[in-house]
Amino acid sequence: MSNNRIPYGRQDINEDDIAAVVAALKSDFLTQGPEVPRFEQAVSQYCGAAHAVAVNSATSALHIACLALGLKAGDLLWTTPITFVASANCARYCGADVDFVDIDPVTSNLSPAALSKKLETAKKAGRLPKILVAVHLSGEPCDMQKLAALCAEYDVKIIEDASHAIGGRYGAGSIGNCAHSAITIFSFHPVKIVTSAEGGMAVTNDLELAEAMRLLRSHGITRDPAKMLNVPHGPWYYEQLILGFNYRMTDIQAALGTSQMTRLDQFMRRRHELADRYDELLADFPVVTPHRNKENYSGLHLYVIRVPDRAGKPGRDDVFARLQAAGIGVNLHYMPVHLQPYYRDHGQGNKSFPEAEAYYREAITLPLYPGLSDADQDRVVAALDAALA
Structure with missing residues (x-):
């Protein structure tokens, strides 16, 4: 890239x-x-x-x-x-x-x-x-x-x-x-x-x-x-x-x-290899890795971690900004739809969905695609480690 x-x-x-x-x-x-x-x-x-x-x-x-x-x-x-x-x-x-x-x-x-x-x-x-x-x-x-x-x-x-x-x-x-x-x-x-x-x-x-x-x-x-x-x-x-x-x-x-x-099956195998590798590399990080039900087989389009609030430590917003500055194209999937101005004006303005809002405060989408190399994934993990410090 x-x-x-x-x-x-x-x-x-x-x-x-x-x-x-x-x-x-x-x-x-x-x-x-x-x-x-x-x-x-x-x-x-x-x-x-x-x-x-x-x-x-x-x-x-x-x-x-x-x-x-x-x-x-x-x-x-x-x-x-x-x-x-x-x-x-x-x-x-x-x-x-x-x-x-x-x-x-x-x-x-x-x-x-x-x-x-x-x-x-x-x-x-x-x-x-x-x-x-x-x-x-x-x-x-x-x-x-x-x-x-x-x-x-x-x-x-x-x-x-x-x-x-x-x-x-x-x-x-x-x-x-x-x-x-x-x-x-x-x-x-x-x-x-x-x-x-x-x-x-x-x-x-x-x-x-x-x-x-x-x-x-x-x-x-x-x-x-x-x-x-x-x-x-x-x-x-x-x-x-x-x-x-x-x-x-x-x-x-x-x-x-x-x-x-x-x-498609080849793409899926690589996505799962990368997700398994993320799970292992991030095991000791102060983040929540994605849940995968072992009875199912995830499509694994995205790998979304959650960064809980920690006293005196960088929160989600700071971690996101630091990763972007390090050349890691993280994203956020998604902003809660009920908080969008259009839906606030169409009956959702006074409603609260606390779990969705908690997710939004913590979520970061890390890079995941079949062409992501192990070396680039290591770079993502190293940047995340530094951003969380």
Whole structure:
């Protein structure tokens, strides 16, 4: 990297990836060709899901997933406060309201105990959510069995926001098999586990949901005579059935994504090697390292430590600044969504989620990506040691 700076995340592109993109550029199709369904098949087969719908971003995937599940004005969506804003914004795009469920202090994921209490209270108030967006923060799977049981009891649909988690497993099943959810969302942004330069995907086992999302991603237009309201006038004929969007992925992006999928397991192995090494190197440091449930297999998109307050010692803010000054491109994932000005102005201004706020005061994301060398990781650890002193 320029100036010898170590970023918190970085794509891993090889010659096969470049060749796949060049082949797509030289083909007859740059947008709506064979590469998109090929990418969809690669992801659905890997995850064990029946259907996959590729789009131009995970945010778009969240939006059409909400619409396919019937979210509308007057409805309510719940999610975790510790996530990227898109996990909440998808509800606002549909005209629905948003509320949050506090996190578990150990896993940093949405707390099943907090969800149980909030659902009970919401039922008494007659204001239950229609959808819960369960975010696998940093790639560590949520307790989907508990979340699914609670949501089934209250007739709440689940979307898994697995933007950090492709390649991970919940128990024996791959994240994305939708065993405990209606729809799962993946992201292919460059810093994610695999990339299509930019892009997202929704996977599901429900054919009707898949068809609805395919219609929504492309203007609400169909060319399938079986779905048309009128008799086709000719081979050129198409019909707009609903108000949709231009959320389509290009063949160029899909070609890169398909090539990347062939190395997903390799990426995962290296991420776990690096995380295990961090765990060992930081064992005696005054920080809290990420929790990983041994019954699962984390996607390990991020390695987030927590720096608790210590009397007379540097706090999180000072440690963060010192690491940045040492050329370590640390980051913070994430600021609590309910504290964002937009959400403070939309009903969250007087609410407190103490575990999420405690996490925010302490969290630092350390560099983690397949191309991170052991030597660079040693440099990160040495810089952290100095910053904590």
